Amino acid sequence: xxxxxxxxxxxxxxxxxxxxxxxxxxxxxxxxxxxxxxxxxxxxxxxxxxxxxxxxxxxxxxxxxxxxxxxxxxxxxxxxxxxxxxxxxxxxxxxxxxxxxxxxxxxxxxxxxxxxxxxxxxxxxxxxxxxxxxxxxxxxxxxxxxxxxxxxxxxxxxxxxxxxxxxxxxxxxxxxxxxxxxxxxxxxxxxxxxxxxxxxxxxxxxxxxxxxxxxxxxxxxxxxx
Amino acid sequence: xxxxxxxxxxxxxxxxxxxxxxxxxxxxxxxxxxxxxxxxxxxxxxxxxxxxxxxxxxxxxxxxxxxxxxxxxxxxxxxxxxxxxxxxxxxxxxxxxxxxxxxxxxxxxxxxxxxxxxxxxxxxxxxxxxxxxxxxxxxxxxxxxxxxxxxxxxxxxxxxxxxxxxxxxxxxxxxxxxxxxxxxxxxxxxxxxxxxxxxxxxxxxxxxxxxxxxxxxxxxxxxxxxxxxxxxxxxxxxxxxxxxxxxxxxxxxxxxxxxxxxxxxxxxxxxxxxxxxxxxxxxxxxxxxxxxxxxxxxxxxxxxxxxxxxxxxxxxxxxxxxxxxxxxxxxxxxxxxxxxxxxxxxxxxxxxxxxxxxxxxxxxxxxxxxxxxxx
Numbered sequence: 001x002x003x004x005x006x007x008x009x010x011x012x013x014x015x016x017x018x019x020x021x022x023x024x025x026x027x028x029x030x031x032x033x034x035x036x037x038x039x040x041x042x043x044x045x046x047x048x049x050x051x052x053x054x055x056x057x058x059x060x061x062x063x064x065x066x067x068x069x070x071x072x073x074x075x076x077x078x079x080x081x082x083x084x085x086x087x088x089x090x091x092x093x094x095x096x097x098x099x100x101x102x103x104x105x106x107x108x109x110x111x112x113x114x115x116x117x118x119x120x121x122x123x124x125x126x127x128x129x130x131x132x133x134x135x136x137x138x139x140x141x142x143x144x145x146x147x148x149x150x151x152x153x154x155x156x157x158x159x160x161x162x163x164x165x166x167x168x169x170x171x172x173x174x175x176x177x178x179x180x181x182x183x184x185x186x187x188x189x190x191x192x193x194x195x196x197x198x199x200x201x202x203x204x205x206x207x208x209x210x211x212x213x214x215x216x217x218x219x220x221x222x223x224x225x
Numbered sequence: 226x227x228x229x230x231x232x233x234x235x236x237x238x239x240x241x242x243x244x245x246x247x248x249x250x251x252x253x254x255x256x257x258x259x260x261x262x263x264x265x266x267x268x269x270x271x272x273x274x275x276x277x278x279x280x281x282x283x284x285x286x287x288x289x290x291x292x293x294x295x296x297x298x299x300x301x302x303x304x305x306x307x308x309x310x311x312x313x314x315x316x317x318x319x320x321x322x323x324x325x326x327x328x329x330x331x332x333x334x335x336x337x338x339x340x341x342x343x344x345x346x347x348x349x350x351x352x353x354x355x356x357x358x359x360x361x362x363x364x365x366x367x368x369x370x371x372x373x374x375x376x377x378x379x380x381x382x383x384x385x386x387x388x389x390x391x392x393x394x395x396x397x398x399x400x401x402x403x404x405x406x407x408x409x410x411x412x413x414x415x416x417x418x419x420x421x422x423x424x425x426x427x428x429x430x431x432x433x434x435x436x437x438x439x440x441x442x443x444x445x446x447x448x449x450x451x452x453x454x455x456x457x458x459x460x461x462x463x464x465x466x467x468x469x470x471x472x473x474x475x476x477x478x479x480x481x482x483x484x485x486x487x488x489x490x491x492x493x494x495x496x497x498x499x500x501x502x503x504x505x506x507x508x509x510x511x512x513x514x515x516x517x518x519x520x521x522x523x524x525x526x527x528x529x530x531x532x533x534x535x536x537x538x539x540x541x542x543x544x545x546x547x548x549x550x551x552x553x554x555x556x557x558x559x560x561x562x563x564x565x566x567x568x569x570x571x572x573x574x575x576x577x578x579x580x581x582x583x584x585x586x587x588x589x590x591x592x593x594x595x596x597x598x599x600x
Contacts, residue, residue, distance in 0.1 A: 110511060
């Protein structure tokens with residue numbers, strides 16, 4: 001039997017803004033097992049990004065239970081969540097979110113540095129990762145010297161830096177042309193084949209169809225799986 | 226991860242310079258002013274320690290109404306020949322040595338004294354760079370190292386005192402504190418140069434016994450109107466008071482300068498944190514702990530403060546050199562002691578770190594979700 005990586009039970013996320021309550025997630029329950037390739041789909045405002053933040057330990061639920069790799073996270077402090085993120089989860093964002101002042105290799109090395117690795121060791125592994133995605137000649141380039149597709153590949157390398165089990169991708173092709181987008185998806189699929197659990201948030205039906213499992217959200221609720 | 230901090234500082238040069246500027250100015254002010262106080266202290270201590278603590282000075286009571294212009298041009302009026310003789314014959318006195326001191330309108334001073342009694346000044350151990358000390362019957366002068374440098378003369382040359390040509394017979398070696406600035410004359414020759422027969426600006430009195438010091442001081446105060454008597458200790462405590470005032474001034478200016486610097490640091494560091502919300506949020510999203518973020522901001526502060534404090538210290542050294550060598554022609558009136566230098570740098574670092582605590586706390590509180598929102 002496969003290991004359950006994520007288990008959400010009756011999860012609610014409610015935001016209070018100026019006295020108005022917004023229910024971003026309503027009574028979500030789901031399980032994701034090790035090695036799955038899941039697409040979370042839905043219109044904008046459906047709660048898919050909020051769900052990804054909760055799954056990705058960037059946020060905690062207002063109510064309900066979230067268990068990540070056997071650990072209940074809903075009551076954890078900031079630093080405990082950060083430790084889970086850096087060890088178990090790699091993030092890929094739509095806007096790449098690389099740090100402008102650092103080179104490609106330094107961006108990739110950053111999570112390793114946070115995990116206690118030395119500078120030389122981290123940079124060495126960062127360069128290996130960048131080589132794997134065909135960016136060996138771009139290691140010393142700053143993000144603004146790279147194309148969108150290249151930046152996203154750097155971001156994927158950063159996500160892989162600490163060799164996490166899970167890759168969480170939030171609209172990873174959203175800011176890319178179709179060719180670069182296809183390359184990124186191919187890379188994701190390759191990672192899935194190598195055993196990573198991929199959870200991808202997207203509103204692109206074609207992308208979602210390539211996943212083995214789809215979770216569709218509407219108004220903060222799962223409407224079908 | 227000091228390399229991250231360094232990279233960030235290099236990437237924002239103007240911001241970094243602005244943050245450090247306040248500390249640079251504060252440290253320069255503190256060290257420069259402090260160096261003058263330290264220098265005066267050192268000079269007073271080195272001069273007075275040579276004179277016995279039971280030696281009594283007698284001089285005219287300061288009349289402030291007579292003083293005009295810069296303090297260096299003040300001339301202390303002479304004690305009359307009659308009073309000099311009367312003091313010499315007081316009971317309980319081992320010896321009374323009259324000294325005729327004349328300011329040259331600058332930082333130099335002429336002292337005419339009985340050469341055989343130089344030890345009462347603590348000046349009997351002077352060694353000479355050129356020539357030698359004139360004897361009591363000689364008509365010549367011995368110049369302190371700096372005085373000779375300022376006047377640009379050597380042994381055998383002539384200088385003008387009170388419109389009279391005086392031969393330079395010897396130049397004293399450097400490093401005798403206030404003697405570096407003195408022109409020494411044999412007392413008799415001084416009387417002649419200044420037309421002041423039997424007069425003195427001060428009388429150095431050595432009592433027969435330490436226990437008689439107070440009695441002699443009281444007798445002078447009671448019997449001689451317009452004369453003051455004080456011991457070396459009294460003089461020392463007076464000059465201590467003066468340097469204390471200078472110290473308080475240094476502290477006051479230093480405090481205000483560092484307050485301004487601290488506010489500057491808080492503003493620039495806070496703005497820098499706000500500007501970097503996205504970067505800090507990304508760092509948190511990919512697993513930076515709160516203390517990692519705090520450490521990075523404080524490391525930046527440490528680097529900025531160390532560099533600016535050291536530059537400030539460097540500027541102070543230039544300032545001290547200007548004061549000592551250009552303005553005063555080689556007198557060590559301003560001195561940067563190791564304690565002052567190291568203390569000021571440590572203070573600069575401390576102020577910066579403390580001022581950066583709030584911006585660092587704001588950085589720690591950055592919400593990663595807000596920072597990584599699309600776009």
